[in-house]
Structures are given as C-alpha cells and as structure tokens.
Amino acid sequence: MITTRERHRNILDFALSSLGRRAGRNLSLLTMYCLLIFVLASLLFFVSALKREAARLLEDAPDLVVQRLVAGRQDLIPENYGAGIAAIRGVAHVEPRLWGYYFDSWNGANYTVIASDKPTVKDGIAAIGSGVARSRKIHAGELFPLRSPGTEPLLLEVGAIFPGTSDLMAADLIILTPSDFHTLFNFPQGKFTDLAVTVTNRKELPMVAAKIAALYADSRPILKSEIQRTYQSIFDWRGGMILLVLLSAVLSFIIFAWDRATGLSAEERKEIGILKSIGWDTSDVLLLKFWEGCAISLPAFLCGVIAAYCHVFFFSAPFFSPVLKGWSILYPQFQLVPVVDISQLLVLFFFTVVPYITATIIPNWRTATMDPDAAMRS
Amino acid sequence: MILRPATLALLLISLVVTGFSLTAAFHAMGIYERWDPTSGSEDQLDLEKKTSLISSIISYLFPLELLSLALFLFTAEELHPLFTGAMCAAGTLAVNAFGYPALLLKVVNALCAGVWLIINHLDTRAYDSPLIRLKYLFLTLMIPLLLLECFLLFSYFSGVKPDVITSCCGSLFSHDSPTLSGDLTSLPAGLMQAVFFTSMVLTTGSGIIFLRTGRHGRFFSVAAAVTFPVAIASIISFIGLYFYEMPSHHCPFCLLQKEYYYIGYGLYALLFIGAVTGISAGVINSFPPTHSLSNTVPETGSYLTRVAILCYLLFTLITVIEMTISPLRLSYF
Amino acid sequence: MITLNNVTKTYSLSKPGEYTAVHDVTVELPARQITVFKGPSGSGKTSLLTLIGCMVRPTSGRIHLHGMAEQFPFQKDESAPLEITGLPERFLTTIRRTTFGFIFQQCNLITGISVLENVMLPAYTTGERLSKVRERALLLLEQFAVVRHAHRRVDLLSGGEAQRVAIARALINNPTILIADEPTAHLDSKLSHEFMEIVFRLKQEGKTVLIASHDPIVTDSVQRDRVVELRDGVICEQGSNR
Numbered sequence: 001m002i003t004t005r006e007r008h009r010n011i012l013d014f015a016l017s018s019l020g021r022r023a024g025r026n027l028s029l030l031t032m033y034c035l036l037i038f039v040l041a042s043l044l045f046f047v048s049a050l051k052r053e054a055a056r057l058l059e060d061a062p063d064l065v066v067q068r069l070v071a072g073r074q075d076l077i078p079e080n081y082g083a084g085i086a087a088i089r090g091v092a093h094v095e096p097r098l099w100g101y102y103f104d105s106w107n108g109a110n111y112t113v114i115a116s117d118k119p120t121v122k123d124g125i126a127a128i129g130s131g132v133a134r135s136r137k138i139h140a141g142e143l144f145p146l147r148s149p150g151t152e153p154l155l156l157e158v159g160a161i162f163p164g165t166s167d168l169m170a171a172d173l174i175i176l177t178p179s180d181f182h183t184l185f186n187f188p189q190g191k192f193t194d195l196a197v198t199v200t201n202r203k204e205l206p207m208v209a210a211k212i213a214a215l216y217a218d219s220r221p222i223l224k225s226e227i228q229r230t231y232q233s234i235f236d237w238r239g240g241m242i243l244l245v246l247l248s249a250v251l252s253f254i255i256f257a258w259d260r261a262t263g264l265s266a267e268e269r270k271e272i273g274i275l276k277s278i279g280w281d282t283s284d285v286l287l288l289k290f291w292e293g294c295a296i297s298l299p300a301f302l303c304g305v306i307a308a309y310c311h312v313f314f315f316s317a318p319f320f321s322p323v324l325k326g327w328s329i330l331y332p333q334f335q336l337v338p339v340v341d342i343s344q345l346l347v348l349f350f351f352t353v354v355p356y357i358t359a360t361i362i363p364n365w366r367t368a369t370m371d372p373d374a375a376m377r378s
Numbered sequence: 379m380i381l382r383p384a385t386l387a388l389l390l391i392s393l394v395v396t397g398f399s400l401t402a403a404f405h406a407m408g409i410y411e412r413w414d415p416t417s418g419s420e421d422q423l424d425l426e427k428k429t430s431l432i433s434s435i436i437s438y439l440f441p442l443e444l445l446s447l448a449l450f451l452f453t454a455e456e457l458h459p460l461f462t463g464a465m466c467a468a469g470t471l472a473v474n475a476f477g478y479p480a481l482l483l484k485v486v487n488a489l490c491a492g493v494w495l496i497i498n499h500l501d502t503r504a505y506d507s508p509l510i511r512l513k514y515l516f517l518t519l520m521i522p523l524l525l526l527e528c529f530l531l532f533s534y535f536s537g538v539k540p541d542v543i544t545s546c547c548g549s550l551f552s553h554d555s556p557t558l559s560g561d562l563t564s565l566p567a568g569l570m571q572a573v574f575f576t577s578m579v580l581t582t583g584s585g586i587i588f589l590r591t592g593r594h595g596r597f598f599s600v601a602a603a604v605t606f607p608v609a610i611a612s613i614i615s616f617i618g619l620y621f622y623e624m625p626s627h628h629c630p631f632c633l634l635q636k637e638y639y640y641i642g643y644g645l646y647a648l649l650f651i652g653a654v655t656g657i658s659a660g661v662i663n664s665f666p667p668t669h670s671l672s673n674t675v676p677e678t679g680s681y682l683t684r685v686a687i688l689c690y691l692l693f694t695l696i697t698v699i700e701m702t703i704s705p706l707r708l709s710y711f
Numbered sequence: 712m713i714t715l716n717n718v719t720k721t722y723s724l725s726k727p728g729e730y731t732a733v734h735d736v737t738v739e740l741p742a743r744q745i746t747v748f749k750g751p752s753g754s755g756k757t758s759l760l761t762l763i764g765c766m767v768r769p770t771s772g773r774i775h776l777h778g779m780a781e782q783f784p785f786q787k788d789e790s791a792p793l794e795i796t797g798l799p800e801r802f803l804t805t806i807r808r809t810t811f812g813f814i815f816q817q818c819n820l821i822t823g824i825s826v827l828e829n830v831m832l833p834a835y836t837t838g839e840r841l842s843k844v845r846e847r848a849l850l851l852l853e854q855f856a857v858v859r860h861a862h863r864r865v866d867l868l869s870g871g872e873a874q875r876v877a878i879a880r881a882l883i884n885n886p887t888i889l890i891a892d893e894p895t896a897h898l899d900s901k902l903s904h905e906f907m908e909i910v911f912r913l914k915q916e917g918k919t920v921l922i923a924s925h926d927p928i929v930t931d932s933v934q935r936d937r938v939v940e941l942r943d944g945v946i947c948e949q950g951s952n953r
Binding site for chain 1: 757761766767800801804805807808809811813815819820821822823824828832833834835836837838839840841880881884
C-alpha cells in the first residue's frame with residue numbers, strides 16, 4: 001500500500017514540475033477554466049440563495065388564501081364569502097385582505113400596497129419600505145403624494161421606514177389604513193382582494209380547501225405549500241434554462257481541452273516514448289496525465305467557487321440579478337444570505353472537473369500504449 | 379421532465395456507463411474468439427492493449443455507477459417537496475411507475491458493478507489474466523440490465539412533473555389528484571427481528587469460520603447475499619421505527635433526512651459494502667485454482683470477508699444501540 | 712545468463728509490408744560479460760535488444776532470463792529460468808524497470824527539467840521514496856563527474872555529459888543488465904573510448920552489458936568479451952575474445 005502511495009506522490013511530483021515547463025499555456029488554460037467555474041458556481045449559489053429567500057418570505061404567509069375568479073381572471077372577493085367560509089368546520093379565522101400594486105410613473109417602479117389596522121399606521125400616515133424611501137428620496141416625517149383616480153393626489157406622511165437589509169418583500173412595501181387604501185385606488189366598499197384563512201388543525205388544510213372550492217364554484221383556494229412548490233420550480237426552471245446555455249459553454253471548453261490534448265505536440269509524444277522506454281508503464285503515463293489534469297482543474301475549481309461565493313454573497317451577484325430576479329427595479333440593493341448546498345457543489349464538480357480530466361487522459365491513451373521500443377527506433 | 383443538475387448528472391452517468399459497457403461487450407467477442415496469452419502475434423498484442431484500455435475505463439466508470447446510486451437516493455429525497463403529498467423519497471419515487479423499478483435496478487447493477495470491480499482487480503494482478511473470459515462474460519450479461527436501467531431512468535425523469543399552480547386554478551382541487559402513499563407494506567416486526575438477527579449471526583459466524591478454516595466460503599457468501607434484502611426489509615419493518623420513534627412509520631427513505639442526521643446513508647452504505655464484499659469473497663473463492671491467483675485469491679478473500687463481517691456487525695451494533703436508547707418500545711402482542 | 716531459442720519477430724504479419732526483423736535466433740548470452748551485437752543498420756541488432764529488454768514480445772520462440780524466477784514469480788515452475796515471452800506488457804514493464812538499464816542512440820533526456828530529475832525518472836514509478844532516489848542519483852552523478860550540473864537543465868549539457876547523464880539514468884534502479892543501442896553514434900572517438908571504459912567498470916561491478924553497434928571502437932575494443940554478428944536478422948558469426 002505504501003509503495004502505491006509513494007508511486008502516486010512521485011508521479012504527482014513530476015506532473016507538477018512538468019506543468020511548470022509550459023507555464024504560459026497552462027496559466028491561460030487555468031484562467032479560462034476558473035472563469036467558467038465562476039459563472040456556473042455563481043449561478044448555482046444565486047438560485048439556491050433565492051430559493052431560500054423565497055421560502056423564508058413565505059414562512060409568514062397564511063396557510064390558505066382564497067381568491068375569486070371571474071372569466072378566468074382574479075377578481076375582488078365579496079365580504080359574504082368570508083362569512084360562508086368561516087362557517088366551515090375546522091376554520092379558525094377568516095381575514096379579508098386589502099392589497100395591490102401601485103405603479104409609480106416617477107421612476108417606473110411597482111410598489112406593493114397593503115392595508116393594515118396596525119397602530120403603526122393612521123389615516124394619512126403610512127409606513128414604507130426602504131426601497132420606496134430610497135427611490136422617492138424621502139425620510140421619516142416627510143410627506144409624499146400618490147396619484148389616485150380621484151381628482152386630487154393622496155398626500156401621505158411617512159410614519160416609519162422598514163429596514164430592508166435582506167428582505168425581498170419589505171423593500172417595496174407601502175402600508176396604510178383601509179380607508180386610505182379605498183381612497184387611493186377608489187376601491188369598492190364591501191369587497192376585498194382575497195381572504196386569508198387560518199384553520200385549527202393544519203392537517204385538515206386540504207380538506208378545508210376542497211370544501212371551500214365546493215361551496216363557492218368561482219373561488220380559488222391556494223395552499224402555502226402550493227405556492228412554495230411553484231416558486232421552487234420557477235427558480236429551478238429559470239436556473240435550468242441558464243444552466244443549459246452554460247452547459248454548452250462547458251461543452252465547448254471540453255472540446256477545446258480535447259483538441260489541445262489530441263493535438264499532442266511531437267515533443268510531448270517523444271516524452272511519453274522516453275518515459276515508456278525507461279520503464280514507465282501505460283498506467284503510469286496515464287496517471288501522470290491524470291495528475292496533470294487535477295493540477296489544473298482542482299485549483300481552477302477552488303478559485304472559481306470562492307470567487308463565485310464572494311460575487312453572490314458579498315456583492316449580490318451583479319451579473320445575474322437582472323435575469324433571475326427581474327421583478328422590480330427596486331430589488332438589486334438587498335444582500336443574499338449565504339447558503340451553500342454541498343450537493344450542488346458536488347454536481348458542479350462532476351460536470352466540470354470530471355469531463356476535463358477525462359478529456360486530458362483519453363487522447364493520451366493512444367500515445368501511452370505505444371510500444372516501449374518506439375524511442376529506440378526513432 | 380425535471381431539469382436539475384443532479385438529474386442531468388444521473389442520466390449522463392447512466393448513458394456513459396451503458397455506452398462504454400456496450401463497447402466493451404463488443405470487444406469481448408474478440409476475446410472469446412482469439413484470446414491466447416502465449417501467442418506473440420500482433421493480433422494478440424493488439425487485443426491485450428485494447429483490453430487493458432477497456433478494463434481501466436470500466437474500472438473508472440463503475441465506481442461512478444456506485445456513486446450514482448447514492449446520488450439517485452439523494453435526488454429523490456431532495457425532490458419530494460415538489461409533489462403534493464410526498465413526504466420523502468418514497469413519494470418522489472411513486473410519482474410514476476418507473477421510480478421503484480429504476481431504484482431496484484440501480485441497486486442490482488451497483489452490486490454487480492462492485493463484484494465486477496473486484497474480479498477485475500484480481501485479474502489485472504495475475505500475470506496470465508486467468509479471469510479475462512469470465513469478467514467479460516459477466517460484463518456482457520450485465521448489458522441488458524444496464525440498458526434497462528438507462529431506459530427506466532429516462533422514463534422516470536421525463537415522466538416527473540412537479541405539481542405547480544396552473545393559471546386557472548389551484549391544481550390540487552380542480553380535479554381529484556391522488557395523493558402519494560409514502561408507506562411501503564411491512565412485515566410483522568417480531569418475526570422480522572428474529573429473521574434479522576438469525577441471518578446476521580449466521581453470516582458473521584460463517585464468515586469467521588471461513589476466515590479461520592478456509593471452509594464454507596460459499597455458505598458465507600450466500601448468507602451475506604441473503605442478509606442484504608433481509609436487512610432492508612428489517613429497516614422497513616422495525617429498525618426505522620426506532621429511529622423515527624413512531625410505531626407505525628414504516629419508511630426506508632425518511633432515514634435519509636436531516637432530522638435523522640442522514641443516518642440512512644451510513645446504514646445503507648454499510649449494508650451495500652457488506653453485500654458486495656461478502657458476495658465477492660465467495661465468488662473469487664470458487665475460481666478454479668491457478669498459479670497466478672494462488673497468492674492473491676486467499677489474500678483478497680480474507681480481506682473481503684473481514685470487511686463484510688465488519689460492515690454487518692457495525693450495522694447490527696447501530697441497530698441494537700438504537701433499539702436500546704430509543705424511547706419507542708414495540709409490543710408484539 | 713540470457714538464452715534465446717528460435718526467436719523470431721515479424722512486423723505486420725500476413726499484411727502488405729510484412730518484414731521479419733529477427734529470424735530464428737538462438738543464442739546464449741553469459742552473465743557479467745560485455746556482449747557486442749555487430750552488423751550494418753537494418754540487420755536486426757536493435758530489434759534483438761528490444762526483445763531481450765522486455766520491450767516487445769517475440770512472434771515466436773522463447774526467451775529466458777536465468778536467476779530471475781524467484782524475484783518475479785510470474786510462472787508456475789519457479790525453479791526454471793524466467794520465461795518472458797508469454798507475459799503481458801504490464802508484467803514485462805515490472806521486470807524491465809528493475810532488471811534492465813537502457814542507453815539509447817540519442818540520449819533521450821527530457822528537456823526542460825533538471826539533470827537530477829532526469830536521472831531519477833525511471834525510479835518514480837517503482838514506489839520508492841524520492842529522498843532515497845535522490846541520494847542515489849547524486850551518487851551516480853558524482854561517479855560520472857557531472858554532479859556539478861545536477862540542478863541545471865539538460866539542454867545546456869555537452870554531448871559527452873549528456874551521455875554520462877543517460878548512463879546514470881540507466882543505472883538508477885540498480886539493474887543487473889545494461890542495454891546500449893548505438894551508444895557512441897554521436898560521440899567523438901575520445902568520448903567513445905571513455906564510454907567503453909565506463910562500461911568495463913560496470914562489468915567489473917557485476918553487470919551484464921549488451922551493446923548494439925557498428926562502430927569499430929566498440930566492436931573491436933579490448934573491453935568486449937563476445938561479438939555476435941548479425942545480418943538480415945540472422946546470426947552469421949559469433950566469437951569471443953579469449
């Protein structure tokens with residue numbers, strides 16, 4: 001066993017010193033490789049961080065939301081639906097919700113507007129998210145106008161600003177009272193955006209949802225778990241699309257590596273011939289090529305992954321966010337919470353390092369199996 | 379179709395392994411027809427070169443096949459939140475009819491791959507390659523299984539569609555979608571405990587006898603092979619219950635979850651290694667004695683036997699410890 | 712001792728371009744002697760050396776290495792001389808790297824790495840500790856008076872120095888048999904004489920030396936013990952000094 005280990009060590013030793021001889025070429029290869037890993041790893045980190053963020057954001061969402069559909073479009077839900085649902089056995093509480101979006105023509109941003117009875121907001125006083133404050137350049141205590149379908153704009157005072165460090169949701173929030181909400185949007189009385197339903201026993205959720213669907217044919221009950229699932233697969237899908245594009249990049253890189261390795265220079269071929277003639281076995285030569293492949297790909301992998309980690313979690317992935325988030329122009333300020341998924345790294349490793357090493361070894365095979373006497377006949 | 383890096387990796391591994399095995403089987407024809415190590419003809423020299431290439435490629439690929447079994451379990455586990463009612467890998471695999479057959483075939487193929495690797499190891503260490511026909515025959519016999527696995531994997535992943543909210547309504551309630559059952563049928567716990575401990579005692583006992591006297595190797599090997607499914611049935615029947623601390627949760631997959639410290643991977647790895655080494659010990663012992671193997675066979679055989687005994691004992695030890703410290707007590711009356 | 716019985720090596724057998732490099736050669740090569748294979752180019756000298764040196768397998772015939780069977784248990788009857796004709800390449804390599812040292816027509820040193828590394832190369836794959844190998848390599852370099860170049864790159868060596876480095880490399884695994892193919896082809900007569908001196912010293916240390924050459928300095932030198940003359944792959948004459 002010890003001799004095997006020594007053999008590996010010795011051959012690795014030689015592989016390193018032989019890489020040093022072609023420093024320029026190997027460095028450029030290393031850089032290219034590193035860049036590729038960087039892009040792929042950034043993508044993986046970014047998607048998993050977003051997924052985590054979305055999951056976190058949904059944690060506070062109600063277990064069951066009931067919407068109403070008219071002609072296949074979401075419509076306002078009448079108050080009496082709430083009473084009907086509250087009567088279903090197992091339902092603990094039904095909360096009608098008022099919320100919507102406000103398009104700000106000043107800067108083209110969309111704010112989420114929510115009506116709340118909480119004491120932080122009073123008529124004429126609203127609480128806003130940090131994104132809103134930033135884009136409108138307003139501070140607590142100042143007044144800001146919002147266009148309304150009525151004749152006059154609604155003038156609100158900023159009561160509080162939510163610190164929005166790492167929260168996807170809070171950045172674009174405007175919270176105001178129900179009566180301000182009605183004024184702002186000219187919202188019809190007695191109707192709501194949707195209903196948030198709480199049940200006593202969470203295991204009965206599907207049952208309750210089914211009962212609601214049966215009671216009101218035009219209602220659409222949505223479970224939190226369904227939303228979570230949808231989010232997960234949307235991120236997956238987007239990530240998958242980009243991954244496909246990038247896989248083609250990986251492929252071209254492998255073809256490049258292959259090409260480089262198949263076009264073994266006469267010098268390299270002669271070297272292998274010498275090695276074989278002085279007592280190296282085919283497997284020794286291949287082991288040498290294996291270690292050479294490792295010496296390029298492992299540092300490249302490590303550097304790429306570390307750089308990607310910094311890119312995503314310290315600098316909030318400036319290269320990707322437009323593609324993957326793309327909901328609102330307010331978001332790029334937030335910082336992602338570091339999440340590293342080991343399995344993803346393993347898969348990345350599998351897709352980059354393994355093909356590279358294979359691509360360096362396989363073309364050398366033909367040369368490595370050359371007869372040991374080739375060097376004597378040259 | 380689920381487009382995830384891990385599923386792509388699984389499909390790729392399966393394709394590559396199957397592809398190369400096919401090439402190897404094609405090459406094996408030449409071996410059956412023309413292999414003659416005493417000859418120095420160019421034909422034979424060429425055959426030898428190709429053989430050593432193919433053997434070493436396969437000996438790098440088959441470990442991937444073993445890894446992909448773990449990856450498959452891991453992926454199935456990871457995907458379960460995408461499906462309504464799936465609580466763990468059991469639900470993911472039940473999404474369509476191909477999941478469980480794919481898993482079963484992966485286990486069988488991984489076992490075969492393990493045994494093949496050991497035969498190959500012995501063959502390449504012997505100067506006259508005495509096992510070459512055998513190892514290529516074995517590989518050729520594995521081809522249909524590998525092809526089937528490839529087919530099942532593709533069918534499984536392409537048939538998997540996550541339940542997402544559709545544009546018209548919550549997918550769940552518009553039509554009756556059946557919920558996935560996560561439980562496998564289990565055998566009575568009392569009976570299963572008796573069978574489990576008996577087979578463990580028989581396996582390790584015969585293994586020790588084999589180590590001491592060199593006899594009853596075949597019995598040990600058969601016992602090790604039988605213990606593998608017995609142990610898995612035991613996990614479903616009673617071992618899992620102690621870990622879950624629930625008297626009616628028969629699931630072989632939840633053990634793979636974080637809540638149970640991923641103990642499942644450890645347990646299954648122990649069983650798998652035990653089965654491969656145990657079976658191999660018997661297989662290599664049944665080779666006709668030749669001079670070139672006279673040193674390596676007993677050496678490797680006893681090594682494999684020791685590994686198998688160790689793995690099975692560890693598995694039993696973990697089981698017994700868990701049975702003692704778990705607050706759950708099963709009653710058989 | 713090395714014995715060859717009816718050894719034939721044919722390339723491209725039953726194909727166009729078929730040619731027999733060595734034809735039905737039967738010869739005994741005694742241990743601890745310098746044997747010179749003499750003949751014009753294309754006479755099969757090099758092929759014969761590659762056959763003896765376990766680099767290629769003969770198409771037919773048997774080659775035996777005496778006194779090796781114990782070290783390499785690659786056959787049933789361990790008391791018989793080791794037969795190397797039926798072994799696959801891997802096992803031939805195992806025998807070759809510790810039994811034979813090779814010196815080539817061109818020195819065949821690997822450019823870009825140091826002299827020391829070149830000398831150590833054959834030992835990298837044996838699984839020996841590099842520190843030990845390095846010690847031995849330095850000792851050999853000292854013996855051949857090139858130790859001052861140990862850490863320089865081989866491209867900077869003169870022809871004679873490169874030749875001596877190549878000899879040091881051939882000896883690194885302490886082989887019992889030294890094989891040299893046209894070793895003096897690129898050396899002037901002074902260096903050629905020097906080479907024969909070195910070889911003679913090695914013989915006195917107990918090595919068996921086989922040289923293929925058509926250089927009269929080698930073939931007619933006083934240090935050689937036997938001359939085997941080849942023509943068209945067939946032995947046409949053999950004789951010894953004494």
